[in-house]
Amino acid sequence: MHTRELYQQVILDHNRSPRNFRAIEGASGHAEGNNPLCGDTVTVDLTMDGETIVDVAFQGAGCAISTASASLMTELVKGTSKDEALSLFDRFRDLVTGTADAQVSEKLSMFASVKDYPTRVKCATLAWQTLKAALEGSQETITTE
Ligand code: ZN
Numbered sequence: 076m077h078t079r080e081l082y083q084q085v086i087l088d089h090n091r092s093p094r095n096f097r098a099i100e101g102a103s104g105h106a107e108g109n110n111p112l113c114g115d116t117v118t119v120d121l122t123m124d125g126e127t128i129v130d131v132a133f134q135g136a137g138c139a140i141s142t143a144s145a146s147l148m149t150e151l152v153k154g155t156s157k158d159e160a161l162s163l164f165d166r167f168r169d170l171v172t173g174t175a176d177a178q179v180s181e182k183l184s185m186f187a188s189v190k191d192y193p194t195r196v197k198c199a200t201l202a203w204q205t206l207k208a209a210l211e212g213s214q215e216t217i218t219t220e
Contacts, residue, residue, distance in 0.1 A: 085185045089143035094150050095132040108205030108217035110197045115141035119205045126156045128210075133202060140186075140195050145202030147182060157210050164203040171199045 102120035109116045115137030122130040131153050133145045152160040167183055169175035173190035189199045197219040204217050 083185050083188075085147075085182060086139060086143040089146040090139040093133075093142055093146040095146065095153070096134060097132045098134055099130055099132050104209035104212065106205045106208035106213060106217060108201050108208070108219075110137070110141065110201045110219040112194060112219065113138055113141070113198050115198055115201050117141065117145050117202050117205050119145075119202065119209045121206070121209050123157070126158070128152055128155055128157065128160060131206070133205075137201070138198055140189065140198040141201050144186065144199045148202045148206060151180070151183070152206065160210065161207060164200075164207060167203060168200055171196050 098118075099120035099122055101122075103123045104121040105118070107116070107118045115135070117133055117135035117137065119131065119133050121128055121132075131149045133149055135142075135145065137145075151163060155163070163179075166179050167186070170179055170183065171186055171189040186199055189195045201217075201219060204219070208215070208217050
């Protein structure tokens, strides 16, 4: 597998120094996710003010793709509304599954090559699925299987 193409600079950078890698004390939303296929686990904490995500953070252990995706996700959804975050997730999923010509930011477009590696799609979307569960107040652990 030609993983080298996946490990572009942004992904490497976020994997090396993940942003918002911490727990949030007194978080208003929390969810856990895991991707047994690869062994990635992630927890997402967030603080809402009305419909706005004022803070979001993650913790967990996983491959470079899952960690970088989680890190980038926290950067992108912080300060957005719940609806904006869910819509961004839809576009990101379209991008990594190659189902639509997704309009995404330059940073997210770094993940476009994931669509050529179907087993990596779950790594890339795990943090977003977990974010969605945290936003929707789901108490269940999200699993990609
Ligand atoms: Zn993975």
